[in-house]
Amino acid sequence: MADPSTYRPARGDIPTGPGVYRFRDATGRVIYVGKAKNLRNRLSSYFAPLHSLAPKTRSMVTTAAGVEWVVVGTELESLQLEYTWIKQFQPRFNIAYRDDKSYPYLAVTMGEEVPRALVTRGTRKKGTRYFGPYSQAWAIRETLDAVLRVFPVRSCSPGVYKRAERSGRPCLLGYIGKCSAPCVGQISVEDHRALAEDLCRFMSGHAESFIRDLEEQMRQAAAVQDFETAAARRDDVEALSKAFERNSVVLSDAVDADFFALADDELEAAVQVFHVRGGRIRGQRGWVTEKVEDTDGPHLFEALLQQVYGERTADDVSGAELRAQASREERGSHHRPRSLELDYREDLIPRTVLVSGEVGNAEQLERWLTELRGSKVTISTPQRGEKAHLMETVQENARQALALHKSRRAGDITTRSASLQQLQEALDLPDALMRIECYDISHVQGSNVVASMVVFEDGLPRKAEYRKFAITGEAARDDTASMYDVIHRRFSRHLAQQAEQQAGGGPRTGELAPGELSTDSAARKRFAYPPNLVVVDGGPPQVAAAARALDDLGVTDIAVVGLAKRLEEVWVPDDDFPVILPRASEALYLMQRVRDEAHRFAITFHRSKRGKSMIASVLDDLPGVGPAKQKALLKHFGSAKKLRAARVEEIEQVPGFGPALAAKVVAVLQEQDRDGKDTDGDDAADAGGLTVNMTTGEILD
Numbered sequence: 001m002a003d004p005s006t007y008r009p010a011r012g013d014i015p016t017g018p019g020v021y022r023f024r025d026a027t028g029r030v031i032y033v034g035k036a037k038n039l040r041n042r043l044s045s046y047f048a049p050l051h052s053l054a055p056k057t058r059s060m061v062t063t064a065a066g067v068e069w070v071v072v073g074t075e076l077e078s079l080q081l082e083y084t085w086i087k088q089f090q091p092r093f094n095i096a097y098r099d100d101k102s103y104p105y106l107a108v109t110m111g112e113e114v115p116r117a118l119v120t121r122g123t124r125k126k127g128t129r130y131f132g133p134y135s136q137a138w139a140i141r142e143t144l145d146a147v148l149r150v151f152p153v154r155s156c157s158p159g160v161y162k163r164a165e166r167s168g169r170p171c172l173l174g175y176i177g178k179c180s181a182p183c184v185g186q187i188s189v190e191d192h193r194a195l196a197e198d199l200c201r202f203m204s205g206h207a208e209s210f211i212r213d214l215e216e217q218m219r220q221a222a223a224v225q226d227f228e229t230a231a232a233r234r235d236d237v238e239a240l241s242k243a244f245e246r247n248s249v250v251l252s253d254a255v256d257a258d259f260f261a262l263a264d265d266e267l268e269a270a271v272q273v274f275h276v277r278g279g280r281i282r283g284q285r286g287w288v289t290e291k292v293e294d295t296d297g298p299h300l301f302e303a304l305l306q307q308v309y310g311e312r313t314a315d316d317v318s319g320a321e322l323r324a325q326a327s328r329e330e331r332g333s334h335h336r337p338r339s340l341e342l343d344y345r346e347d348l349i350p351r352t353v354l355v356s357g358e359v360g361n362a363e364q365l366e367r368w369l370t371e372l373r374g375s376k377v378t379i380s381t382p383q384r385g386e387k388a389h390l391m392e393t394v395q396e397n398a399r400q401a402l403a404l405h406k407s408r409r410a411g412d413i414t415t416r417s418a419s420l421q422q423l424q425e426a427l428d429l430p431d432a433l434m435r436i437e438c439y440d441i442s443h444v445q446g447s448n449v450v451a452s453m454v455v456f457e458d459g460l461p462r463k464a465e466y467r468k469f470a471i472t473g474e475a476a477r478d479d480t481a482s483m484y485d486v487i488h489r490r491f492s493r494h495l496a497q498q499a500e501q502q503a504g505g506g507p508r509t510g511e512l513a514p515g516e517l518s519t520d521s522a523a524r525k526r527f528a529y530p531p532n533l534v535v536v537d538g539g540p541p542q543v544a545a546a547a548r549a550l551d552d553l554g555v556t557d558i559a560v561v562g563l564a565k566r567l568e569e570v571w572v573p574d575d576d577f578p579v580i581l582p583r584a585s586e587a588l589y590l591m592q593r594v595r596d597e598a599h600r601f602a603i604t605f606h607r608s609k610r611g612k613s614m615i616a617s618v619l620d621d622l623p624g625v626g627p628a629k630q631k632a633l634l635k636h637f638g639s640a641k642k643l644r645a646a647r648v649e650e651i652e653q654v655p656g657f658g659p660a661l662a663a664k665v666v667a668v669l670q671e672q673d674r675d676g677k678d679t680d681g682d683d684a685a686d687a688g689g690l691t692v693n694m695t696t697g698e699i700l701d
Contacts, residue, residue, distance in 0.1 A: 416459035419586035
């Protein structure tokens, strides 16, 4: 635990103007970012006596080893720079709103050459339009099914699309009219993209113009007694009306707004938002966060709006892409968008943001949102009328979400804290276990040797920090050599990057030079941040190999243990007896979760690597099939199993394969099948998380 007085800057050295500051730990990692109207007053408050600080603040300043700042011209600049740094460094002590559950969205992949409509959850991808969120997955699936009748955009997976391209036959959706079948040329790529743009415009709330257009087409067809077309247009109108009416009408048609409400207690806060477009509730979403410092409502709302609108505009289609889409040739429809980019920005950020309480730095946030949207944005709190009534509904949702979250998380937080404390005490470690790394080796009889590194911070997996290693040469001869190689490689990089950071200044106290604002853009994703504990999957030999690798590098401040599978003993270096954790202890459960996650990650990587090498292994001795053609076969079929089932005509479609060579490949594969050779890795199967050779019964790891 660091003493804040060791890095406290002299009060006279801190400027009194507005600026942004960041605290770093001993490894140079940014752990907190903040802004202030007066940097001197704000930073001085962190160096008060520890007993007078809030628990989160006390933990932050004792974890930090340095503080630095940059002076800006205005409060708006400090707001923008603070958001940039928070997004760049993801400091663990900053407010970070997490989705309280996974919501489904309707997504249209406008970044692809042939856009695709699908229902999705999880991380947003650049170049994809998202509509929602929807509270029920069935509702969005019914909506997609209805709109595909009028906007028959492709909804198939990439594999199905490529298979239809190769065969020249569309899938079932193409036959029943739910897809315009660009895969077989029934519609051009340009016209299909225009269909996708129309779908996006309809889902953005511009449904009336499409419905009016279809009704006019229906009347015109009926007037000339083309009753079949008139009936089809009638069904299209019903489908769009059904999809459009799924969203509840709550306000007048002209209202486009996001309603945010907050419910909090001393430790946590929950937020709910209703997205209202054209007077209809288009989506609902929720977040929860742990409070940092003595955080109040205005600060929570400020951080929320920064995160929500900053991420929404950063993760989606860029303005240049949107302008390119809007400039494409029109298909003759009079309801083409006046500006797809303008419509899209208005959909992401409405003209009105309504909140249930006061927002910190509201004026600067309004200016920032106005710049992002391209037109005026206002932030306000409704006092009366239908908007205030809807805000009460959103507020009640936030209160219910907080109560539900606390009931779910109470046991989890207690359990994680207990498991980390028990493990620290059992291993007699001086520091709290903020970060644990676990390593596992995976192979099949010495072939395709790989290793995994998984990371747990505060008892939770941090998947963005996972790493995988391919092991070759002498290091692949056995598990101990492989473990030594992986640990040595990982911490060699750690030492090199630590030296690089120290050469560039490292953790320090003081003002940043203007050119230093982006020097850490890549460091956050590298190996510079060390663990408190290294766990290896195995017993004394693997532990000794890992400890020897650290000793050879001169790393002495990182503990190493191994978890053996058979009796779940915890082995420490240079000790003839293991540490036995109680069978029902939370510490043992944590160790098992960490070990099992490392094993899962290693097995997944090994299978992908083994699958890619199987085709090469079965064709190594085949005359006329060199590395380039093996690669072409792998790319075309994806696995040895699919190649083995392929016909001569299918192999002929691979570049470089004529009828004679394709027939030779099929003959060799059929001969191998008769000999009973394992050409697709079928001899290796899972059994309770272990890899087992089905021929010998040997457990492979």
